Amino acid sequence: MATREEFERALGSQPFDVIIADDRLPSFDGLTAQAIAARLRPTTPFIFVSGTLGEDIAVERIKNGATDYVLKQRLGRLPGAITRAIAEARMRDEHAQAAGEIRRLNADLEARVLQRTAQLAEANHALEEREQALRHSEARLSAILDHSPAVICMKDLDGRYVFVNRQFERNLAMTRETVVGLKDHDVFPPRLADMYRANDAEAIRLRQALHFEEPALHPGGGVHVYNSAKFPLLGLDGEPYAICTVSTDITERKHAEDEIKAARLEAERANRAKSEFLSRMSHDLRTPLNAVLGFAQLLGADALTDDQHDSVRQIRRGGEHLLDLINEVLDIARIEAGQLSLSPEPVEVREIVGHALALVAPLARQRQISLVTSESALASRSVVADRQRLNQILLNLLSNAVKYNRDGGQVTVGVEQPSEHNLRINVTDTGPGIPPQKLRLLFRPFERLGAESTAIEGTGLGLTLSRGLAEAMGGTIGVVSRLDVGSTFWIELRLANETAVSPVPSAELPTLEAADGPAATVLYIEDNIANLRLVERVLSRRRAVRLLTAPDGRQGLSRALSERPDVVLLDLHLPDLNGEEVLRQIKAEVSLRATPVIVLSADATPGQVRRLLASGADAYLTKPLNIQEVLAVIDRTLRTVRAASPSAEDGA
């Protein structure tokens, strides 16, 4: 190219391996061209070709950056110069590239060093934080261990102490430094150490936390009892490597428990003693009371004035009340001893409520208290109960409802069904109501609310007994009350699936009028003189009956053999043999086997009645004797005897 413009355009548009320039050009000179090349392509080799250039100028040009120069007259050097210039340029390029690479690598390295340094610093910081956290947690842990009121220790599997807390040091008066490394047998009495080690071994063996009661000897403090939780520490492999014990001093609690236990035992003993006392007393009182009631019945048949008959009624009421008093005590004693025998059967509610209502009706009438029942509600429902005991409960609830009512008040009997299988009988009065704080005392023995001031007679045992009876029948009893409105006492029993069988009405009883009747001999085996006299007086109303008596079982048996009575009356409590044995021997004796035996006893548990009837007794009469019943049974028995052997009468 010839012009400067062309040269500049060419250099700007593409790279060249080498630039060859004439020093003298028509529109510009070699020096300018060199300057342009140095600006646009500084690394491209630049060779001057000149015919006139002197040695000095050439050196000057090379100093200015030209690569080489070739004289025109020695143009043959040019190819070599070009090749060399290109090679040199290429080398320079490579150098430059290598240097660049080194710089880049250096920079990269530096960056990485910086980054790593930062990372290290960060790691250091984290490490420091973790160490601090660890120190904190360790301090916290030892604060917990040392401030714990529990005695805490850790032993290795050989039983050497690894750690004990401050409470351990305090209670056992040993420092951590002395204990650590020692075993139980080094520091405790052998029997205690044996126990501790055995307990440790058990927890280790089972690999689980176990609780033990462990005694410990406090130097100066005597024997303390600890509740010790022992748990093995397990490694990652699940194998125990140590055993920890956390022990709480329960000495005081143990003492308190022992005291409570002793107090309970004492209360139970006192209660038992009281029950025993009361039932012994009741047993002993029954005999004279039966006599009172028996003779009072005889008096009732005597020719007396109206006033005197009224007095006889008072005597009978007093005697019956006394009998209630002692029977209630005996029943409560039986319930407490779990010896109450019951005969559960379906009982029709309407029938039994009606019966109880009839009994309290006279009492209610005296005070113009109306008795109301919801007939439709009571209709044809039956509950499972012991008929006699349910009657006793209802009578108790009803007579309370009358006694504690206001004059002219009302007693309502209703039923409800609180659940599918239960029926509740409610007895509601219009009395003064019972304060809430007294409600819970109601079913306790001998509580009679305010009865001291109102002179209401009663044993105070009625509700206690009712509750005991209700519970013994699988039922519940309770009360709700509102002051100035009244109270509702209820008993809840299971509904019966079957229908109730109505009780057989008792046979018509004979009057106490004297009658001749058939001639007969009656042997009465009885040790109690009042009872003997009573039966003697009763049988004096049968003029043809001859009464023989025997005061004990053996004499009774021998009199039976010698006299061959038509009927034997047998008491069960005899001084020598018991009545059951006498009955057995009579039934075992061929000549006596057919002789009817009528048992007279104050014990009327259904089990005993069944047993004696099964053993051959013909009848079982309970004391206090109902004189009409005694006469009826004796009359009936004698008739049966006559019917069985009509010839006996002829021989008598």
Place this chain on the structure above:
Amino acid sequence: MSETTPGARWRHDLKNQLGIVLGFAELILEDQEPSSATRADLEEILKAARRAMDLVDAWEAPSD
């Protein structure tokens, strides 16, 4: 305070009722001929009731 204990109250109730029995029996007895059957029955009642009273009196109730 012993009078308010259950055992004491029970004894009290018993004695109270026995007193009623004895009182009314004595009341009828006053009007009886010396050797009547009624008198004999009343004497049995009195004897039994007195015996019961003796039993109640004789017992030391355990503390309750």
